[in-house]
Amino acid sequence: MSHNAFDLSGKVAIVTGASRGLGQQFGRALAAAGADLVITSRNPEDMTDFVAEIEAGGRRAVPLALDLRDESSITQFASAAIAAYGKIDILVNNAGCNVRKPALEVTWDDWNLVLDTNLRGTFFVAQAIGRHMVERGYGRIINIGSVTSVMGYAGLAPYCASRGGVKQLTMSLADDWGRHGVTVNCLAPGWFRTEQNKVLYENEQWVDYLKDRIPLRRPGQPGDLAGSVVFLASDASEYITGQTLLVDGGISTGATKATLDDV
Numbered sequence: 400m401s402h403n404a405f406d407l408s409g410k411v412a413i414v415t416g417a418s419r420g421l422g423q424q425f426g427r428a429l430a431a432a433g434a435d436l437v438i439t440s441r442n443p444e445d446m447t448d449f450v451a452e453i454e455a456g457g458r459r460a461v462p463l464a465l466d467l468r469d470e471s472s473i474t475q476f477a478s479a480a481i482a483a484y485g486k487i488d489i490l491v492n493n494a495g496c497n498v499r500k501p502a503l504e505v506t507w508d509d510w511n512l513v514l515d516t517n518l519r520g521t522f523f524v525a526q527a528i529g530r531h532m533v534e535r536g537y538g539r540i541i542n543i544g545s546v547t548s549v550m551g552y553a554g555l556a557p558y559c560a561s562r563g564g565v566k567q568l569t570m571s572l573a574d575d576w577g578r579h580g581v582t583v584n585c586l587a588p589g590w591f592r593t594e595q596n597k598v599l600y601e602n603e604q605w606v607d608y609l610k611d612r613i614p615l616r617r618p619g620q621p622g623d624l625a626g627s628v629v630f631l632a633s634d635a636s637e638y639i640t641g642q643t644l645l646v647d648g649g650i651s652t653g654a655t656k657a658t659l660d661d662v
């Protein structure tokens with residue numbers, strides 16, 4: 400390749416769930432690589448500062464409303480996103496939620512909230528934008544999974560089920576749309592401190608416990624996901640589809656000590 404295969408100049412990327420947290424980290428990385436953005440929240444006014452930040456860096460960011468649990472919201476968002484620039488090249492399917500509870504306490508409504516948002520919502524956003532990408536014969540879809548796509552954790556039963564589903568969904572869509580020039584991969588972060596889980600990080604004992612299980616000995620930090628999202632969005636990954644890329648400091652290795660000398 401003679402050009403910079405990681406350059407996203409001229410590309411348009413959607414990042415769902417960009418009012419805070421990892422969605423903003425993905426948006427920042429894609430914009431820094433040259434992409435213009437469509438960003439979403441249930442409350443687009445919550446993204447005013449982020450729009451200003453992206454525009455101060457010389458890229459555009461169009462804020463749109465999207466509620467993953469509302470079918471008509473997904474349809475309206477998809478039309479508005481495509482109309483905003485006349486095309487979409489990249490979709491980062493990031494918006495999601497969690498309910499952290501022992502399995503015996505999970506309610507019917509907890510289950511529906513997590514599965515409707517993380518799995519059904521992710522699929523129908525991919526379908527709405529995928530239809531446009533298939534027609535154009537080009538697209539990069541990046542579904543945000545999690546280390547829980549490949550591992551089980553107590554207290555996260557609906558969440559792990561939803562994220563395991565996102566990994567399987569990714570493989571299925573990759574097979575469906577590969578012949579149309581659309582790649583579909585899953586980017587699976589490990590443990591990153593955000594609004595969704597900040598209560599855990601306020602407990603130092605728990606943070607020590609977590610670090611001990613991560614081979615690289617720290618939770619994820621802002622910037623740790625930048626290279627992987629740009630890679631999966633760019634020409635550098637053009638022959639990769641259906642894969643799950645874990646960006647987790649190695650925690651998905653299992654990280655259980657099999658010797659007694661460093662316990």
Ligand SMILES: NC(=O)c1ccc[n+]([C@@H]2O[C@H](COP(=O)([O-])OP(=O)(O)OC[C@H]3O[C@@H](n4cnc5c(N)ncnc54)[C@H](OP(=O)(O)O)[C@@H]3O)[C@@H](O)[C@H]2O)c1
Nearest residue numbers: 416417418420421440441466467494495545590591593595
């Ligand atoms: N933090 C981690 O360690 C970690 C690890 C692996 C995977 N993940 C996943 O990565 C994604 C981002 O995580 P985060 O930690 O940044 O979470 P976060 O701080 O809670 O942000 C979640 C984002 O999703 C949006 N969202 C939630 N429910 C929605 C709905 N029904 N419709 C549309 N948008 C909705 C929120 O937007 P509004 O509330 O503004 O609508 C917000 O922008 C999530 O899918 C999460 O499960 C996180």
